[in-house]
Amino acid sequence: MQSSYSEVDPELLGLISQIKLIVFDFDGVFTDNTVIVSEDGKESVRCWRGDGLGIKRLSELQLQTFVLSTEANQVVAKRCEKLKLRCFSNCADKLVVVKQEIINMKLSLSEVSYVGNDINDKDCLEVVGLPIVVQDAHLDVLPLGRYRTEKPGGYGAVREVCDLFFKAHQIKAL
Amino acid sequence: MQSSYSEVDPELLGLISQIKLIVFDFDGVFTDNTVIVSEDGKESVRCWRGDGLGIKRLSELQLQTFVLSTEANQVVAKRCEKLKLRCFSNCADKLVVVKQEIINMKLSLSEVSYVGNDINDKDCLEVVGLPIVVQDAHLDVLPLGRYRTEKPGGYGAVREVCDLFFKAHQIKAL
Amino acid sequence: MQSSYSEVDPELLGLISQIKLIVFDFDGVFTDNTVIVSEDGKESVRCWRGDGLGIKRLSELQLQTFVLSTEANQVVAKRCEKLKLRCFSNCADKLVVVKQEIINMKLSLSEVSYVGNDINDKDCLEVVGLPIVVQDAHLDVLPLGRYRTEKPGGYGAVREVCDLFFKAHQIKAL
Amino acid sequence: MQSSYSEVDPELLGLISQIKLIVFDFDGVFTDNTVIVSEDGKESVRCWRGDGLGIKRLSELQLQTFVLSTEANQVVAKRCEKLKLRCFSNCADKLVVVKQEIINMKLSLSEVSYVGNDINDKDCLEVVGLPIVVQDAHLDVLPLGRYRTEKPGGYGAVREVCDLFFKAHQIKAL
Numbered sequence: 001m002q003s004s005y006s007e008v009d010p011e012l013l014g015l016i017s018q019i020k021l022i023v024f025d026f027d028g029v030f031t032d033n034t035v036i037v038s039e040d041g042k043e044s045v046r047c048w049r050g051d052g053l054g055i056k057r058l059s060e061l062q063l064q065t066f067v068l069s070t071e072a073n074q075v076v077a078k079r080c081e082k083l084k085l086r087c088f089s090n091c092a093d094k095l096v097v098v099k100q101e102i103i104n105m106k107l108s109l110s111e112v113s114y115v116g117n118d119i120n121d122k123d124c125l126e127v128v129g130l131p132i133v134v135q136d137a138h139l140d141v142l143p144l145g146r147y148r149t150e151k152p153g154g155y156g157a158v159r160e161v162c163d164l165f166f167k168a169h170q171i172k173a174l
Numbered sequence: 175m176q177s178s179y180s181e182v183d184p185e186l187l188g189l190i191s192q193i194k195l196i197v198f199d200f201d202g203v204f205t206d207n208t209v210i211v212s213e214d215g216k217e218s219v220r221c222w223r224g225d226g227l228g229i230k231r232l233s234e235l236q237l238q239t240f241v242l243s244t245e246a247n248q249v250v251a252k253r254c255e256k257l258k259l260r261c262f263s264n265c266a267d268k269l270v271v272v273k274q275e276i277i278n279m280k281l282s283l284s285e286v287s288y289v290g291n292d293i294n295d296k297d298c299l300e301v302v303g304l305p306i307v308v309q310d311a312h313l314d315v316l317p318l319g320r321y322r323t324e325k326p327g328g329y330g331a332v333r334e335v336c337d338l339f340f341k342a343h344q345i346k347a348l
Numbered sequence: 349m350q351s352s353y354s355e356v357d358p359e360l361l362g363l364i365s366q367i368k369l370i371v372f373d374f375d376g377v378f379t380d381n382t383v384i385v386s387e388d389g390k391e392s393v394r395c396w397r398g399d400g401l402g403i404k405r406l407s408e409l410q411l412q413t414f415v416l417s418t419e420a421n422q423v424v425a426k427r428c429e430k431l432k433l434r435c436f437s438n439c440a441d442k443l444v445v446v447k448q449e450i451i452n453m454k455l456s457l458s459e460v461s462y463v464g465n466d467i468n469d470k471d472c473l474e475v476v477g478l479p480i481v482v483q484d485a486h487l488d489v490l491p492l493g494r495y496r497t498e499k500p501g502g503y504g505a506v507r508e509v510c511d512l513f514f515k516a517h518q519i520k521a522l
Numbered sequence: 523m524q525s526s527y528s529e530v531d532p533e534l535l536g537l538i539s540q541i542k543l544i545v546f547d548f549d550g551v552f553t554d555n556t557v558i559v560s561e562d563g564k565e566s567v568r569c570w571r572g573d574g575l576g577i578k579r580l581s582e583l584q585l586q587t588f589v590l591s592t593e594a595n596q597v598v599a600k601r602c603e604k605l606k607l608r609c610f611s612n613c614a615d616k617l618v619v620v621k622q623e624i625i626n627m628k629l630s631l632s633e634v635s636y637v638g639n640d641i642n643d644k645d646c647l648e649v650v651g652l653p654i655v656v657q658d659a660h661l662d663v664l665p666l667g668r669y670r671t672e673k674p675g676g677y678g679a680v681r682e683v684c685d686l687f688f689k690a691h692q693i694k695a696l
Contacts, residue, residue, distance in 0.1 A: 032208075
């Protein structure tokens, strides 16, 4: 069952209020899933400026965040540095990292939200409390999302997730 | 109440004729709100070639302009240099700068038009004489625009604003 | 009066058969009219790979070609070098260059086709034998095109013009 | 006759089961057919991150693959290096290379699938066992495809082909 941003149904609000950690995949979530390759073999990715404002507002809430990527290229780290986000790249098995980190943070999987777009996010999406998929996620993972962003990856999807949490916390605070 | 370019309703013409200064946000207005990040951490943005012709025609009118950005990266300054536009970047509070500048220019807020796309443009959009939002502005600022561009940011939005002022001044001159 | 590629009406075929020179604008025709600006102020543009095959086939016909741009940045020359096209950049008045060149080539304006997208192409589009505008040309020049490409600039517009001439010459040769 | 991914009709399944080698064109298949040209004349292309996961799964099957490009720029080789794909670039006549390679591999043309997007892929598409065209292939080659991808080149077309083969082999294995 999926819901979209404009509604923010009560059940989703309840789920959000239990989340203590948001884990983001990188490519296809922070980016439009393209990579620009130069003739020197250097890679660049295309990100959304508006994510910065969202991440900044998120940091005002009592929420942990980190970014988790299979990709080895340091472009992941460079973008996360700018957004002041912790980052694990070159990560062969994402669920292993998530499980290790929540032990360190003394959290349970039900307190985790995971934002992904492809089959290497499947294991994580299947076990966390609030699985989120981007609008243009791979067909094989779309059904795993409890929430599907209206915006595609790299075009406001991260910002939308941040706004969703921010507004849910505002409603809760009323 | 919003109107679009094709109309140029009389009330909007009246507003335009009072404007002495146009202030532009940068990301999402001059750009499509994406940022290209290289593996070296260098940033690039994607702008609209046609903005140059618009800005050039605008400079023939008796109008002041400047660009105002929260972003610290010098890519803002580089683009403005090319377009021969004054530029304030790394700007924490945009309204403070606008207010200071109009004192220097001996203008009132009602003589200012502001073009923005996101929540850090909110304070400025709320107080100026002619608030303009781009087609793909954030939902939270869309209602603040007296005029909403037909073209998205980075795909002709700035050019459209320039054309709007240019044509309004031509009508006025008749 | 405009026609599109799929038709190739007899009148357009007649016009094409008289053309000896095709002049192309650069930005918005060979590119999608965006410019990528890096934090070092370096510029890049986005072109269409398929244009190469079109230009190559065009060179098999008895047709002259050159590229004409207002833009001073050498990115124009670099792209034209790759496509083996003559190129005039940093060109303040395009019609002056066209008129000078056709004197050198011993051609008349009726033997020229011009492909453009913006108001600085207006003078040329108004006087040549076959004015062509790209799908996403500026509203102020769209009506000047005798032919409007189905593909937007930078996404096959140049290739479409090349294919149009190539196929028209094939029909003529029958 | 064409079919699309969602169906995977039995006849297509039969064809896929005979394929031992998949040959991919590069520009317009791995990329969106645009090239980013810098003012230094350096070229970059825009690829799809998700292709990596598809290519990786493909390598688990008993299938040979290589990439074949007319383009001389080394950006082709750089992308293929990352994806661990064999690559022939600067290739004047693609069919000559395909024919030579299948002799080396002791294969027949009916055991080859070719994925292309433009007229320089025509010769290959016409003779292989399973010709595939991308969604946004040139009009002149679209009819040559036995299968047409739902995704455009550079936006998941390669991944879709990989998924198609992967799933067909899974069905076969049942």
